[in-house]
Amino acid sequence: MNKLSTKHLLGIKNLTKQDIELILATADNFKEVINRPIKKVPSLRDITIANLFFENSTRTKLSFELAEKRLSADVINFSASGSSVKKGETLIDTVNNILAMKVDMVVMRHANAGAASFLAKHVNAKIINAGDGAHEHPTQALLDAYSIKQKLGTIKGKKVAIIGDILHSRVALSNIFCLQKLGAEVLVCGPTTLIPRYICALGVKVETNLRTALEWCDVANMLRIQIERQDIKYFPSLREYTMLYGVNKSLLDSIKKEIVIMHPGPINRGVEITSDVADSKQAIILEQVENGVAVRMAVLYLLAGRN
Amino acid sequence: MNQRVILSSKQLDLTITRLCYQLIETHNDFAKSALIGLQPRGIYLAKRIEQKLNTILKDKKINCGSLDITFYRDDFRKKELIPNSTTIDFIIEDKNVILIDDVLYTGRTIRAGLDAMLAFGRPQDVELLVLIDRRLSRNVPIQAKYVGKTIDSIASEKVKVEWREIDKEDKVWIMKND
Numbered sequence: 001m002n003k004l005s006t007k008h009l010l011g012i013k014n015l016t017k018q019d020i021e022l023i024l025a026t027a028d029n030f031k032e033v034i035n036r037p038i039k040k041v042p043s044l045r046d047i048t049i050a051n052l053f054f055e056n057s058t059r060t061k062l063s064f065e066l067a068e069k070r071l072s073a074d075v076i077n078f079s080a081s082g083s084s085v086k087k088g089e090t091l092i093d094t095v096n097n098i099l100a101m102k103v104d105m106v107v108m109r110h111a112n113a114g115a116a117s118f119l120a121k122h123v124n125a126k127i128i129n130a131g132d133g134a135h136e137h138p139t140q141a142l143l144d145a146y147s148i149k150q151k152l153g154t155i156k157g158k159k160v161a162i163i164g165d166i167l168h169s170r171v172a173l174s175n176i177f178c179l180q181k182l183g184a185e186v187l188v189c190g191p192t193t194l195i196p197r198y199i200c201a202l203g204v205k206v207e208t209n210l211r212t213a214l215e216w217c218d219v220a221n222m223l224r225i226q227i228e229r230q231d232i233k234y235f236p237s238l239r240e241y242t243m244l245y246g247v248n249k250s251l252l253d254s255i256k257k258e259i260v261i262m263h264p265g266p267i268n269r270g271v272e273i274t275s276d277v278a279d280s281k282q283a284i285i286l287e288q289v290e291n292g293v294a295v296r297m298a299v300l301y302l303l304a305g306r307n
Numbered sequence: 308m309n310q311r312v313i314l315s316s317k318q319l320d321l322t323i324t325r326l327c328y329q330l331i332e333t334h335n336d337f338a339k340s341a342l343i344g345l346q347p348r349g350i351y352l353a354k355r356i357e358q359k360l361n362t363i364l365k366d367k368k369i370n371c372g373s374l375d376i377t378f379y380r381d382d383f384r385k386k387e388l389i390p391n392s393t394t395i396d397f398i399i400e401d402k403n404v405i406l407i408d409d410v411l412y413t414g415r416t417i418r419a420g421l422d423a424m425l426a427f428g429r430p431q432d433v434e435l436l437v438l439i440d441r442r443l444s445r446n447v448p449i450q451a452k453y454v455g456k457t458i459d460s461i462a463s464e465k466v467k468v469e470w471r472e473i474d475k476e477d478k479v480w481i482m483k484n485d
Contacts (some may be wrong), residue, residue: 029390037425041378
């Protein structure tokens, strides 16, 4: 198996186990590349990539841009604020205008679920989904899987708890698909109001007690409360949320095993996770960021290589 | 498929021994030299040469690494190219580097290898060692300094070097489709 089964990366749901393993294996090679004195390879020197961010992003945008530049691609950046989107241009029109400037690949983040799939059907370029609403964020799931594999040696048979705002999280959904395909067990934990009603249908365990979840898992992936997506109140106060679902050092120390702590960022210190936990040895949050560049290089490389 | 052996296991061993002594003539004790095998199949030849030099030079430490050139190839997108690992755990700055590959054919792999190597520093000089030189098929102006065996072959023929580490035994074949 030496090529991806898909032309676009729209979500983890449409990837096979072999695709994911190929991406993770290729990421290993790129991790070696980005630790060289000269961190750049010429593979994509004739490719132009447009980064279209219709929604705010720090890590993902920088990470994609860096990955593209490390592969020698030409990069153009676009963010919705300050663009003609504000004047009422449609998504297809915006993208087709950008493609008319001879762009080969599009990396897109959009506030609406399905935006990347929609684009893949209507425009002639390779599309990479960098997050679409509360649907999927495939490269985050891939880099999370890569980081777990790097830390624990394998993913198969490991127990991963995803804790926090599951309802509004694209990271949660992509992680569930990815980890299950690689043979891990997944549990989601959070207040009942922030857990989608039919999530059990995906074959994940549901737990509302944080301590029980932590005692069960090998890895805890902490998610941020996405206040900006919450149209109504899902819990009485942030303070109460922190008391019930915030991970702190004394809670972690009271559990008899060492759990790996992950966070996709941005962290709300003192809400879902305290500073002493985020900066502890158990946390691999900054490793996740480093691995993100390698994994995104692998995705861009493998997709660009597809005819 | 018409195929015949052009180097047997015994001949291959003799050839490698000869190449080692040629290398020693230029590089003495290898203090400022480094062997770099090209992935995927040049690494076996590099390892073999390292082992033999170790025997001849009585366990002198020799720098030996492997270099993957996938990201530097000029035929990306003509076919899917899956990378191998690169291991160069020494500094190549100011070293005399010997690039090692099994077969020299169009020369494009070596061209990519030169590019890939420069990401690790600026060597003092670079030489090329190959086991088989298919001298009539070059696309770029690249020649080897050390050659195991030179053969005249045409494009429809294929040369395959087998190593006991991954194949059954050491052997070099030339194959031709009927």
